Amino acid sequence: MTIAIHGAGVSDGIAIGRVHLVERSQFEIPEYAIAAAGIEAEIRRFQDALALARLQLRAVRDHIPRAAAPGIAAFIDTHLLMLEDVTLTSEPVRIIRERRCNAEWALKLQRDALVAVFDEMDDAYLRTRKDDVEHVVNRVQRILLNHGPMRHEQPDSRLRGYILLADDLSPADTVLMQHHGIAAFAIQYGGPTSHTAILARSLGIPGIVGLHGGRQLIGEDELIIVDGGAGVVIVDPDERVLAHYRRRQDERSVCLRQLDALRAQPARTIDRCDVTLRANVELPLDFVLARDVGAEGIGLYRTEYLFLNRADRPGEEELFTTYRDLIKDMQGMPVTMRTLDVGGEKALPGQTQQGEANPALGLRAVRLCLREPGLFLPQLRAIIRASAFGNTRLMIPMLSNLDELAQVLALIDDIRDQFRRLGIAFDATMPIGGMVEVPAAALCADAFAAQLDFVSLGTNDLIQYTLAIDRVNEGVSYLYDPLHPAVLRLIAMTLAAGRRAGKPVAMCGEMAGDARYTRLLLALGLREFSVHPRNLLAIKHIINTTELQLIEPLAESFLAAGSQHEQRTLLREINTGLAVAAE
Numbered sequence: 001m002t003i004a005i006h007g008a009g010v011s012d013g014i015a016i017g018r019v020h021l022v023e024r025s026q027f028e029i030p031e032y033a034i035a036a037a038g039i040e041a042e043i044r045r046f047q048d049a050l051a052l053a054r055l056q057l058r059a060v061r062d063h064i065p066r067a068a069a070p071g072i073a074a075f076i077d078t079h080l081l082m083l084e085d086v087t088l089t090s091e092p093v094r095i096i097r098e099r100r101c102n103a104e105w106a107l108k109l110q111r112d113a114l115v116a117v118f119d120e121m122d123d124a125y126l127r128t129r130k131d132d133v134e135h136v137v138n139r140v141q142r143i144l145l146n147h148g149p150m151r152h153e154q155p156d157s158r159l160r161g162y163i164l165l166a167d168d169l170s171p172a173d174t175v176l177m178q179h180h181g182i183a184a185f186a187i188q189y190g191g192p193t194s195h196t197a198i199l200a201r202s203l204g205i206p207g208i209v210g211l212h213g214g215r216q217l218i219g220e221d222e223l224i225i226v227d228g229g230a231g232v233v234i235v236d237p238d239e240r241v242l243a244h245y246r247r248r249q250d251e252r253s254v255c256l257r258q259l260d261a262l263r264a265q266p267a268r269t270i271d272r273c274d275v276t277l278r279a280n281v282e283l284p285l286d287f288v289l290a291r292d293v294g295a296e297g298i299g300l301y302r303t304e305y306l307f308l309n310r311a312d313r314p315g316e317e318e319l320f321t322t323y324r325d326l327i328k329d330m331q332g333m334p335v336t337m338r339t340l341d342v343g344g345e346k347a348l349p350g351q352t353q354q355g356e357a358n359p360a361l362g363l364r365a366v367r368l369c370l371r372e373p374g375l376f377l378p379q380l381r382a383i384i385r386a387s388a389f390g391n392t393r394l395m396i397p398m399l400s401n402l403d404e405l406a407q408v409l410a411l412i413d414d415i416r417d418q419f420r421r422l423g424i425a426f427d428a429t430m431p432i433g434g435m436v437e438v439p440a441a442a443l444c445a446d447a448f449a450a451q452l453d454f455v456s457l458g459t460n461d462l463i464q465y466t467l468a469i470d471r472v473n474e475g476v477s478y479l480y481d482p483l484h485p486a487v488l489r490l491i492a493m494t495l496a497a498g499r500r501a502g503k504p505v506a507m508c509g510e511m512a513g514d515a516r517y518t519r520l521l522l523a524l525g526l527r528e529f530s531v532h533p534r535n536l537l538a539i540k541h542i543i544n545t546t547e548l549q550l551i552e553p554l555a556e557s558f559l560a561a562g563s564q565h566e567q568r569t570l571l572r573e574i575n576t577g578l579a580v581a582a583e
């Protein structure tokens with residue numbers, strides 16, 4: 001019988017294939033005493049297992065495609081670093097000595113202690129880092145227990161085209177999946193911010209997380225469909241369902257091929273209005289994707305990712321060389337460096353805001369940076385130095401008042417004065433922009449636009465703060481509505497303020513990359529979109545088949561729409577009725 005199981009889709013795409021069950025957490029950890037004379041040998045056994053785990057991870061790193069290497073390797077390196085960390089190298093040794101127990105048991109006790117610390121953290125992002133501990137410890141335990149590598153970890157051409165179903169998969173598994181031709185994966189645990197999810201998106205492997213109950217309902221070799229966009233697994237599909245998904249697969253590949261032809265074309269409406277289409281990036285790999293799809297530069301570089309996946313903090317030199325190289329690689333196209341946006345759902349280990357009752361309303365982004373110059377100044381200095389090497393723009397997240405802006409501008413001025421004195425090169429004309437993602441900033445957009453070189457609408461947060469819904473709380477996700485009149489009015493207000501001040505207003509929130517809203521946003525006057533590279537060509541296709549003069553008159557009616565029904569009718573008109581002549 002055909003059944004559908006729902007989870008959270010974390011990586012788009014449709015796969016149809018047979019299941020390979022990954023039996024991960026099946027092993028039991030034995031506990032036994034070690035005689036005093038055998039302690040040193042037991043410690044050596046543990047250390048040999050650590051060394052082999054390192055070797056295995058280095059081998060995985062060698063499988064990473066060259067173009068994808070820098071970003072992906074960082075995830076594997078995080079695990080390699082953990083295998084060097086005293087919490088996993090020295091503590092179990094101490095436990096073996098003190099308790100005179102076997103290595104597996106000592107490692108289990110240390111794992112339990114670490115996991116308990118993570119469990120106490122309120123922060124969703126940090127809680128997912130618990131997965132890293134589990135993945136690394138599991139690898140060492142398997143070696144200690146002589147379990148050998150699992151089938152999907154070895155080159156096995158019979159698994160090509162299979163779909164992995166597991167309790168959990170590690171970033172290393174994700175790299176191997178791509179290398180071994182696995183078609184898709186679905187896991188019981190993990191969230192959209194897990195490293196496995198981030199990697200799957202970047203590597204283009206369809207994937208679903210949070211598929212609770214899936215393991216009980218699906219057997220080895222069973223035929224299933226994974227719809228990574230919708231977050232659905234269809235078990236035992238009948239012929240009708242299979243035909244439907246095969247058609248969707250075909251349509252998707254035709255569509256991807258057609259979109260391919262758009263790479264080199266400009267984003268321009270039928271009535272010849274030019275639109276700027278840039279990319280949102282997080283990992284260095286995304287820069288490669290952005291260039292591949294012909295983005296006109298980077299509209300949002302979420303710089304926090306260099307800070308989040310590690311125990312220490314990157315220093316000014318490391319930041320500078322990374323930024324410089326990325327900026328040089330973009331060959332004159334603008335790179336919009338958003339200064340650190342941590343806090344909220346993206347807390348740094350050891351950060352002061354931990355334990356805040358409402359982290360999204362607390363010390364986040366520019367607030368945290370201004371509070372902690374030790375965190376902020378090295379990054380500002382690195383960005384300003386990197387500006388000498390290409391077309392750099394600096395963007396400040398989450399501004400809520402002009403005072404914050406004045407403080408950041410003063411810090412930038414100080415750094416520039418210092419660099420002048422020291423003869424350090426920088427681009428004195430580097431544009432400085434700010435994000436409008438707090439309703440207060442949208443309402444005061446005139447004042448912000450007057451002092452900034454450009455503005456970018458961060459709709460993910462703008463919607464969160466306007467509608468008072470925590471963007472990481474599934475319980476209120478049904479209220480997350482980009483078309484809410486309050487949100488649209490704030491967007492329209494910001495666009496109008498930009499026009500009055502003669503300053504460009506872009507949009508870099510997810511709304512900009514959602515094809516359903518492209519024409520509405522064009523009608524409202526948006527002319528700069530920054531979207532995930534994987535969405536860019538689809539958005540360009542819509543722009544290039546839009547006749548602006550036909551839809552512009554509908555913008556006012558849309559803003560004034562009295563009901564969701566009226567909105568839906570107007571959106572249909574904007575999307576399909578009026579502007580499809582050239583499609």
Ligand code: PEP
Pocket residue numbers: 300302341437457458459460461462508509510
């Ligand atoms: C936004 O809020 O829309 C945005 C682009 O920033 P982030 O999603 O990184 O908070």
Ligand code: MG
Pocket residue numbers: 397437458460461
């Ligand atoms: Mg934001």
